[in-house]
Amino acid sequence: MADKIEAYVEANKERFIEELKELMRIPSVSAQREHDSDTQACAEWLVAHFQALGLEARLVDKGGKPIVRAQAKGKSSRRVVIYGHYDVQPEDPADQWKTPPFEPTIRDGILYGRGSTDDKGQSFAHIKAVESLLKTEGELPCEVIFLLEGEEECGGEALSRYVREAREELKPDAVIISDSTMYDENTPAITYGLRGILTSEFTVKGPDQDVHSGAYGGAIANPAMVLAQILSACVDPDGKILVPHFYDDVAPLEKWESESIEKLGFDDQAFVGELNVPHPHGEAGHCTLERIWTRPTFEINGIFGGYTAGGSKTIVPASATAKISIRLVPHQDPERIRDLIVEHLRSVCPDTVRLEIADFATSPPVLFDVNDPTFQAAQEALRRGFGSDPVFIRCGGSIPVVSTFVEQLGCPVILMGLGLDSDAPHGPNEHFSLESFIRGTKASVHLLRTI
Amino acid sequence: MADKIEAYVEANKERFIEELKELMRIPSVSAQREHDSDTQACAEWLVAHFQALGLEARLVDKGGKPIVRAQAKGKSSRRVVIYGHYDVQPEDPADQWKTPPFEPTIRDGILYGRGSTDDKGQSFAHIKAVESLLKTEGELPCEVIFLLEGEEECGGEALSRYVREAREELKPDAVIISDSTMYDENTPAITYGLRGILTSEFTVKGPDQDVHSGAYGGAIANPAMVLAQILSACVDPDGKILVPHFYDDVAPLEKWESESIEKLGFDDQAFVGELNVPHPHGEAGHCTLERIWTRPTFEINGIFGGYTAGGSKTIVPASATAKISIRLVPHQDPERIRDLIVEHLRSVCPDTVRLEIADFATSPPVLFDVNDPTFQAAQEALRRGFGSDPVFIRCGGSIPVVSTFVEQLGCPVILMGLGLDSDAPHGPNEHFSLESFIRGTKASVHLLRTI
Numbered sequence: 001m002a003d004k005i006e007a008y009v010e011a012n013k014e015r016f017i018e019e020l021k022e023l024m025r026i027p028s029v030s031a032q033r034e035h036d037s038d039t040q041a042c043a044e045w046l047v048a049h050f051q052a053l054g055l056e057a058r059l060v061d062k063g064g065k066p067i068v069r070a071q072a073k074g075k076s077s078r079r080v081v082i083y084g085h086y087d088v089q090p091e092d093p094a095d096q097w098k099t100p101p102f103e104p105t106i107r108d109g110i111l112y113g114r115g116s117t118d119d120k121g122q123s124f125a126h127i128k129a130v131e132s133l134l135k136t137e138g139e140l141p142c143e144v145i146f147l148l149e150g151e152e153e154c155g156g157e158a159l160s161r162y163v164r165e166a167r168e169e170l171k172p173d174a175v176i177i178s179d180s181t182m183y184d185e186n187t188p189a190i191t192y193g194l195r196g197i198l199t200s201e202f203t204v205k206g207p208d209q210d211v212h213s214g215a216y217g218g219a220i221a222n223p224a225m226v227l228a229q230i231l232s233a234c235v236d237p238d239g240k241i242l243v244p245h246f247y248d249d250v251a252p253l254e255k256w257e258s259e260s261i262e263k264l265g266f267d268d269q270a271f272v273g274e275l276n277v278p279h280p281h282g283e284a285g286h287c288t289l290e291r292i293w294t295r296p297t298f299e300i301n302g303i304f305g306g307y308t309a310g311g312s313k314t315i316v317p318a319s320a321t322a323k324i325s326i327r328l329v330p331h332q333d334p335e336r337i338r339d340l341i342v343e344h345l346r347s348v349c350p351d352t353v354r355l356e357i358a359d360f361a362t363s364p365p366v367l368f369d370v371n372d373p374t375f376q377a378a379q380e381a382l383r384r385g386f387g388s389d390p391v392f393i394r395c396g397g398s399i400p401v402v403s404t405f406v407e408q409l410g411c412p413v414i415l416m417g418l419g420l421d422s423d424a425p426h427g428p429n430e431h432f433s434l435e436s437f438i439r440g441t442k443a444s445v446h447l448l449r450t451i
Numbered sequence: 452m453a454d455k456i457e458a459y460v461e462a463n464k465e466r467f468i469e470e471l472k473e474l475m476r477i478p479s480v481s482a483q484r485e486h487d488s489d490t491q492a493c494a495e496w497l498v499a500h501f502q503a504l505g506l507e508a509r510l511v512d513k514g515g516k517p518i519v520r521a522q523a524k525g526k527s528s529r530r531v532v533i534y535g536h537y538d539v540q541p542e543d544p545a546d547q548w549k550t551p552p553f554e555p556t557i558r559d560g561i562l563y564g565r566g567s568t569d570d571k572g573q574s575f576a577h578i579k580a581v582e583s584l585l586k587t588e589g590e591l592p593c594e595v596i597f598l599l600e601g602e603e604e605c606g607g608e609a610l611s612r613y614v615r616e617a618r619e620e621l622k623p624d625a626v627i628i629s630d631s632t633m634y635d636e637n638t639p640a641i642t643y644g645l646r647g648i649l650t651s652e653f654t655v656k657g658p659d660q661d662v663h664s665g666a667y668g669g670a671i672a673n674p675a676m677v678l679a680q681i682l683s684a685c686v687d688p689d690g691k692i693l694v695p696h697f698y699d700d701v702a703p704l705e706k707w708e709s710e711s712i713e714k715l716g717f718d719d720q721a722f723v724g725e726l727n728v729p730h731p732h733g734e735a736g737h738c739t740l741e742r743i744w745t746r747p748t749f750e751i752n753g754i755f756g757g758y759t760a761g762g763s764k765t766i767v768p769a770s771a772t773a774k775i776s777i778r779l780v781p782h783q784d785p786e787r788i789r790d791l792i793v794e795h796l797r798s799v800c801p802d803t804v805r806l807e808i809a810d811f812a813t814s815p816p817v818l819f820d821v822n823d824p825t826f827q828a829a830q831e832a833l834r835r836g837f838g839s840d841p842v843f844i845r846c847g848g849s850i851p852v853v854s855t856f857v858e859q860l861g862c863p864v865i866l867m868g869l870g871l872d873s874d875a876p877h878g879p880n881e882h883f884s885l886e887s888f889i890r891g892t893k894a895s896v897h898l899l900r901t902i
Contacts, residue, residue, distance in 0.1 A: 031762030032760070032761060032762065033761070089764060090758070090760060090762075092760060092764070093660075093661065096660055195665060199763040199765065200763075201763070206726075207728050208726065208727045209544075209875065210877065210878040211726065211875065212872070212875075212877045213748070213752060213776055213778070213877075214646060214648070214847045214849055215846075216726070216743065216847070216872070217750045217778055217847060218733050218743055218746050218747075218748040218778065219722070219731055219733050219739045219742040219743045220726060220728050220731060220733075221728070221732035222750050222751055224751035224752075224753070224773070225751050227679070227754070228679040228680075228683050228751070229686075229688055231676060231680075232679050232682075232683035235676055239669065271670070272671070275657075275658040275659065275667070275671060276658060276659045277657055277671050277804070278802055278804065278805065279802055279803045280670055280671060281670070281671050281801070282669050282670050282671075288670045291669040292668070292669055297664070297668040297669040298676075299668045299673050299676070299767060300673055300675035300676050300679070300768070301664060301757050301758050301763065301764055301765055301767075301768070302756065302764065302768065303675045303678070303755065303757060303768075303771055304754065304759040305751075305754050306751065306752050306774070307753035307774060308753045308754075308755040309541060310483060310484070311483065311605050312482065312605070312650040312652070312776065313482065313540060313752055313774070313877060314650065314750075314752055314776045314849075314877060315753075315877050316750060316752075317751070317752070317754075320754055321759075323759075325664055325668075325765045327665065327668055327669065350688060350732070351729055352730045352731070352732035353728070353729065361763065395666075396665045396667070396669065398665055398765075421666040421667070424660065424662065424663075425663050426662070426663045426766050427662055427766065
C-alpha cells in the first residue's frame with residue numbers, strides 16, 4: 001500500500017512543484033504592512049487549496065494575520081496537528097537576489113525564491129502527503145488538523161492565542177512541524193531542542209536633529225559612538241555576553257549530547273568556506289555545533305544612524321539604532337533575560353544621551369525527550385522517506401509556537417526539518433532542494449500511517 | 452560715499468533676497484551624482500548673474516564640478532579673491548524638513564532652505580556688495596576675483612588644482628571667505644583658526660550575504676558587533692581618542708587664546724538646551740569652546756549594516772559600515788593621522804572578518820596671525836557693517852580650500868563668517884538670518900573699500 005502512495009507522489013511531483021511555485025509567488029511578508037493584503041491573499045489561496053483536496057478548511061481570526069485551519073477525519077481516532085507558517089521574511093536586501101524573490105525559479109533541481117524553504121516548501125510537503133493518502137486510500141490513516149499561521153516571522157500572537165483557546169478541541173496525539181533543517185543533504189534529522197529568542201531594538205538619541213560635526217563635534221556625545229560603546233559593553237570580542245547573570249540558568253550539556261555532537265564530525269573548514277568568512281568565531285571552550293545549538297547569543301541584526309547614502313556628510317547624527325536578537329538555551333527564562341538586558345543597557349548608557357528601548361518579542365527555548373515512542377516512529381518514517389538513517393540534532397533557530405504547543409497541548413512535538421542551514425532562509429537567494437521536498441512528502445506519508 | 456552705498460543696499464535688499472532664493476532653488480548637491488546636472492545649472496546661473504552685473508565671468512573646468520570665476524578691475528591695483536561655494540549638502544534626512552529644502556521660505560526674518568547659510572547666502576552677500584559698489588561708484592575700489600567652487604561638500608580637488616595652476620595669475624593681496632560663523636547673532640567675528648578634517652568610511656565584512664542568526668549566530672563573527680567593538684576601541688567613553696600617537700602634535704593653546712575664550716562666557720546650558728541634549732560631553736579638562744575649536748575629534752557621521760527597515764529580521768548581517776570624520780587641530784598632519792588611524796583600525800580588527808577601508812579625503816588645520824594689518828581692516832569693516840564690536844574666534848569646522856590659499860597664495864585669508872552654528876548648515880531646516888545677510892553685504896562693501 002505504501003508503495004502505491006509513493007508511486008502517486010512520484011507520478012504527481014511536477015504538478016506539486018508547480019503548485020508550490022504558485023504559492024511562493026504571493027509575497028506574504030508579515031513584517032511589512034504594505035504586504036498585508038498579500039498575506040491575506042496567501043491565506044485564502046491555502047484555504048481554497050485545502051477545500052479542493054476535500055478538507056474542511058477556513059480562516060481563523062484571532063487578531064493579527066489569519067490562521068489557516070484545515071481538517072480531515074481519519075481511519076483511527078488518533079489525531080495529529082501539522083503546523084507550518086505561510087508568512088515569509090522581507091526580501092531585503094533586494095539587490096542581492098539573482099532571480100526575483102517572488103518569482104520562483106528552478107536551477108539544478110533547487111527551487112529559489114522567498115519562502116521556498118522557510119516555510120512554504122516544507123509545509124507544502126505535508127499538504128501533498130495528505131493529498132497522496134486521500135487520493136490513493138480514500139481516507140487518512142489518522143485525523144489531521146493543519147494549522148498554518150501568518151505571523152511566524154513577525155512575532156505575532158494569533159496562533160498561540162488560538163492554541164490556548166482551542167486546546168480542548170485540538171487535543172492531538174502529536175504535533176508535526178517541518179520548519180527546521182536536516183543534518184546535511186543526505187542525513188535527515190529530528191530536532192529535539194530549539195533555542196529561544198528575544199528580539200528588540202534600542203535607539204540612542206542625541207540632538208533633536210543631525211548637526212554639523214565641525215560646529216558641535218567634540219562637545220556633545222555622538223549617538224552612533226555611544227551606541228557602539230553600549231554594544232561593546234554587551235558582548236566581548238570573544239563572543240561572551242557581558243550582561244550580568246546572563247548565563248546563570250544555562251543548562252550544561254548531557255554526556256550523550258556531547259558525544260553525539262562529536263560523532264557528527266562537523267567540518268569547520270567547510271562551514272566557513274561556504275559562508276566565505278575567514279575563521280569561525282565564538283565562545284571559548286565550545287565547538288561550532290555547540291555554539292549554534294546549545295549556547296546563547298547576543299546578535300546585532302541591523303544597525304543604522306546618521307548619513308548612510310553616497311559620499312560623506314560631516315554630521316553628528318541625531319540618533320542611532322540597533323536591532324538585536326538574543327538566542328536563549330534551556331533553561332533561560334525569556335522574561336528574566338529581558339529584564340537583565342534592559343537593566344544592563346540602562347546601566348552602561350551615559351547620561352549625555354537618551355536611551356529608548358522598544359518592547360521585546362520573546363519565545364522560550366525548548367528541549368524534548370528523545371526517548372518518547374513518537375520520536376521512534378518519526379525516525380522510522382524519515383528512514384523510509386529518505387532512504388538513509390536520521391540523527392537527533394538540536395537547532396540554533398527558534399520556532400516561537402513550539403513552546404506554546406508544549407505548554408498547552410502536552411503531547412510530543414516532532415520537528416522533522418526538510419531544509420538545510422545553507423538554504424539562506426532569511427537571506428537573499430533563499431532556496432530549497434526539490435529532492436528533499438519529494439522525500440519529505442514521502443516521509444510525511446509514512447509518519448501519518450504509523451504515528 | 453559709504454552712506455550712499457549702504458542706502459543702495461537698503462533700497463535693493465528685497466530684490467537681493469529674491470535673487471538668493473532663486474539661486475537656492477537649484478539643488479546643487481555635489482555628493483550625489485543624480486544632482487550633477489543641477490550643480491552644473493547652478494554654476495551657469497552664477498556666471499549669467501555675474502555677467503549681468505558687468506563682471507567678466509566664466510566656468511573653469513579642472514575636472515569635477517566647474518569653478519565659477521568672475522573678475523572686475525578696480526580703482527587701485529590691489530586685488531582681492533573672494534571665495535565661496537555654490538554646492539550644498541544632501542537634503543537627508545528629507546522627512547525632517549518643515550518646508551522643502553529647495554523651496555526657500557522666510558519665517559520671522561529667517562530664510563530657510565538648503566544652502567541658505569552654507570554657503571549660497573554668505574557668498575551672495577559679497578556678490579551684492581560688488582553690485583552695490585559698481586552701481587553707485589561706477590567701478591570697484593580694488594580688483595575683485597570671485598572663485599566659487601562646486602565641490603566643497605564632497606571633498607573635490609578642482610579648485611585647489613586651479614589655485615595651484617593659476618597662482619601667478621591670481622596673486623591677490625587678500626582672500627575673503629564667508630563660510631563660517633559669527634560668534635553670536637549680535638557679535639560679528641573673524642575666524643583665525645580652522646580645524647582640519649579627514650573623512651573616510653570602513654566596512655567590516657562577514658559572510659557573503661546576510662545569514663540566519665539562528666542557524667549561524669554564535670559561530671561566526673557578527674560584522675555589526677565587530678564594527679561596534681572597533682569603534683569603541685577608537686574613542687573612550689569620555690571622548691578621548693585611543694589611536695596611539697594621535698595627540699602627539701597637538702599644539703597647546705596660547706595664553707591670550709585661553710583668556711579670550713574664557714572672556715566670551717560661553718553658556719553651556721543654553722548650548723545643550725538649544726540642541727536638546729541632556730549634558731555636554733567631551734574631553735576632560737577642556738571647556739566646550741575648547742572642545743569645538745581647539746581639540747581634535749573622531750566622529751561617526753553614519754553607521755549602517757544588516758536589516759534597517761520595519762519590524763525585526765533575525766540575521767547576522769553580511770557587513771556593517773561606519774562613515775567617519777576626524778577633525779584635526781594645529782599642528783596635526785593629515786597624512787600622518789590617516790596612517791595612524793588605518794594602522795589602528797587594522798590592529799584592533801579581529802581575523803574573523805575582513806576590513807575594507809576607503810580612501811581618505813584630507814584637509815589640514817589652519818591658524819592665522821591676528822596681528823596682520825589686513826585683519827585690522829576686516830575688524831573695522833565688520834564693526835561698521837554690523838554696528839557692533841567683532842571678536843577673534845576659532846571655528847570647529849573645516850574649509851578644505853583655505854590651506855591651499857595659505858600655501859599657494861601666501862596672503863592673509865580673512866574668514867568673516869555671517870552664519871551661526873545654530874543655522875543647521877548640514878542638517879534639516881538649514882537657515883540664515885536675512886539681517887546678517889544685509890549687514891554682511893554692507894561689511895563687505897566697507898572691507899573692499901579699505902583693504
